[in-house]
Amino acid sequence: MGFRKPRNSVLGVELAGEVTAIGKEVKQFKLGDQVYAINGLSFGAHAQYICLSEEDPVALKPLNATYEEAAAIPFGGTTALYFLRKGNIKRGMNVLIYGASGAVGTAAVQLAKYFGAEVTGLCSTTNVEFAKSLGAEHVIDYMKEDFTKTSQRYDLILDAVGKVSKGQCRHLLAPNGTYVTVEGQGIARVTAKDLLLLKELMEAGEMQAVIDRRYALEQIQEAYRYVETGRKREMS
Numbered sequence: 214m215g216f217r218k219p220r221n222s223v224l225g226v227e228l229a230g231e232v233t234a235i236g237k238e239v240k241q242f243k244l245g246d247q248v249y250a251i252n253g254l255s256f257g258a259h260a261q262y263i264c265l266s267e268e269d270p271v272a273l274k275p276l277n278a279t280y281e282e283a284a285a286i287p288f289g290g291t292t293a294l295y296f297l298r299k300g301n302i303k304r305g306m307n308v309l310i311y312g313a314s315g316a317v318g319t320a321a322v323q324l325a326k327y328f329g330a331e332v333t334g335l336c337s338t339t340n341v342e343f344a345k346s347l348g349a350e351h352v353i354d355y356m357k358e359d360f361t362k363t364s365q366r367y368d369l370i371l372d373a374v375g376k377v378s379k380g381q382c383r384h385l386l387a388p389n390g391t392y393v394t395v396e397g398q399g400i401a402r403v404t405a406k407d408l409l410l411l412k413e414l415m416e417a418g419e420m421q422a423v424i425d426r427r428y429a430l431e432q433i434q435e436a437y438r439y440v441e442t443g444r445k446r447e448m449s
């Protein structure tokens with residue numbers, strides 16, 4: 214984004230690393246702390262160094278996570294948290310995660326379980342077992358089954374990939390049921406508290422990072438091309 218040229222030429226919205234320098238008034242972090250963060254539309258996370266304020270969404274990384282695992286959590290994790298809360302997720306709810314195998318979807322399945330919901334995930338054939346392994350009690354394979362024909366009713370439907378409209382699934386909502394989507398309902402607001410919750414859940418084994426492929430920084434164009442296929446977890 215930018216009028217004559219990109220305002221920020223370094224992309225990247227999520228990161229993990231070590232604190233190597235610190236401002237005089239910083240209280241929450243010290244040199245050597247291992248942190249993870251999400252820098253949202255400020256970008257800059259693909260560089261080797263980044264300057265953050267302690268007011269930003271930055272927190273100590275989960276103790277049991279490598280830097281790679283920690284960096285794979287904030288984008289999907291905080292987005293899923295924001296939209297599940299927007300849908301007033303509560304214990305005992307019957308929840309459908311539309312697109313259960315992407316960055317937002319995999320986090321949404323795990324977080325909905327943490328909130329005590331009964332979870333149905335929707336994904337393609339290749340990812341059915343994977344969605345179950347994340348905790349989904351039921352999985353709809355959209356390549357074999359038309360989910361709009363189910364007799365199930367959901368208290369909350371989260372469209373985690375921006376591919377299904379409220380109109381398409383209105384009849385699947387229970388009375389007072391809610392539909393939320395990652396596309397067209399604003400940008401997820403994120404705080405350091407959200408990262409601390411995700412850290413706790415990872416340390417408690419209730420949340421895992423999902424890493425599909427790894428690329429060196431020199432291969433970043435290839436990495437972006439892969440992400441832009443819209444299918445980070447490949448179909449066979």
Ligand SMILES: NC(=O)c1ccc[n+]([C@@H]2O[C@H](COP(=O)([O-])OP(=O)(O)OC[C@H]3O[C@@H](n4cnc5c(N)ncnc54)[C@H](OP(=O)(O)O)[C@@H]3O)[C@@H](O)[C@H]2O)c1
Nearest residue numbers: 292312314315316317336337340374395399400401443444
């Ligand atoms: N509003 C916000 O603040 C916010 C924040 C973050 C992300 N987002 C949006 O969230 C969306 C998802 O982001 P992401 O990073 O999670 O994406 P992603 O990881 O690239 O999602 C890829 C997954 O989407 C699934 N998929 C693709 N087409 C599908 C379809 N027609 N129906 C169902 N599932 C389908 C694929 O799984 P299968 O092969 O199993 O179908 C694939 O695993 C993006 O549109 C992004 O812009 C919004």
